[in-house]
Amino acid sequence: GAGVSQSPRYKVTKRGQDVALRCDPISGHVSLYWYRQALGQGPEFLTYFNYEAQQDKSGLPNDRFSAERPEGSISTLTIQRTEQRDSAMYRCASSTGQANSGNTIYFGEGSWLTVV
Amino acid sequence: GQSLEQPSEVTAVEGAIVQINCTYQTSGFYGLSWYQQHDGGAPTFLSYNALDGLEETGRFSSFLSRSDSYGYLLLQELQMKDSASYFCADSGGYQKVTFGTGTKLQVIP
Numbered sequence: 733g734a735g736v737s738q739s740p741r742y743k744v745t746k747r748g749q750d751v752a753l754r755c756d757p758i759s760g761h762v763s764l765y766w767y768r769q770a771l772g773q774g775p776e777f778l779t780y781f782n783y784e785a786q787q788d789k790s791g792l793p794n795d796r797f798s799a800e801r802p803e804g805s806i807s808t809l810t811i812q813r814t815e816q817r818d819s820a821m822y823r824c825a826s827s828t829g830q831a832n833s834g835n836t837i838y839f840g841e842g843s844w845l846t847v848v
Numbered sequence: 849g850q851s852l853e854q855p856s857e858v859t860a861v862e863g864a865i866v867q868i869n870c871t872y873q874t875s876g877f878y879g880l881s882w883y884q885q886h887d888g889g890a891p892t893f894l895s896y897n898a899l900d901g902l903e904e905t906g907r908f909s910s911f912l913s914r915s916d917s918y919g920y921l922l923l924q925e926l927q928m929k930d931s932a933s934y935f936c937a938d939s940g941g942y943q944k945v946t947f948g949t950g951t952k953l954q955v956i957p
Contacts (some may be wrong), residue, residue: 735922765945774935774950788944823890827945836881837945839890 734758736840737837738824745814753809753843755759756828762844764807765837766799767816775839782829814847821845850874852936852948858956860926868921868951870936880912880919881939883947886932892949896939908933923953931955 737756745751757764764780767775777791783804792798796814801807811818821844825837852872860866870880879898883891895905897912897919909922923930935949 767947772950772952774933774947777944777946780944825945836893836896837939839892841890 736824736826736838738822738840738843740843741841742844742846744848747815747847748813750810750812751814751845753811753822753824753845755807755824755825755826755840757805757807759809761826761828761838763827763829763837764801765827766807766809767823767825767839769821769823769842770833778809778822810843814845816847818844819847849945850938850946852938852946854934854936854948854951857952857954859956862926862928862957864926865922865924866926866953867887868923868934868940868953870919870948871922872917872919872938874938874946876943877914877938878943879939880910881937881945882908882910882921883935884932885935885950891935894934896901915939921927926955928955928957 739754765780767780769775779789779799781801784801796812799809821842823839823842825839827837854870881896882894883892885891895910897903897910904912907924912919933950933952935950937945939945
């Protein structure tokens with residue numbers, strides 16, 4: 733697609749429910765990133781993929797968070813047994829992954845998650 | 849771990865010049881990027897420094913000194929629309945991109 737597309741844009745869920753956030757990166761982009769951003773803060777790294785391989789998941793807060801990108805394109809971030817502290821903007825980004833381009837990453841509009 | 853530190857807030861007058869600093873401690877450093885984020889929007893790419901020195905893109909310039917683990921973003925002829933948050937990020941290659949703490953720039957008349 734023309735840009736990084738995320739869905740849903742807004743999600744309200746009850747504490748304890750599972751949520752799945754979807755990201756469709758820019759076509760042909762090798763690298764896909766998930767970030768979490770609280771109000772007034774910078775994007776906090778969660779995990780990233782090159783193709784279908786999850787290269788680094790060190791930013792995932794705990795084992796309730798997981799991500800996959802099975803075919804190297806669309807990715808899903810899943811949060812199980814949500815808690816109120818999970819409420820945040822979840823941003824997906826993608827890039828060509830090429831060093832000579834500075835690895836410019838392109839962000840989606842984000843999924844705003846509210847856990848009540 | 850990776851850390852990139854920035855001043856939290858900067859205020860400057862319309863038409864002036866402002867410099868936003870970034871000091872970093874990272875492993876596997878490739879280069880330094882800068883992103884702009886308006887309230888309610890997504891971060892968007894501004895510039896990238898792979899090598900030491902100054903890169904100029906219109907009113908915006910970015911500088912990197914690897915030996916000092918330091919970089920800055922220079923904004924000239926400030927406009928009201930430049931009011932936004934600015935983030936430095938270490939980036940390059942097939943690896944994770946870590947963002948700085950962010951600087952909220954307020955441009956006043």
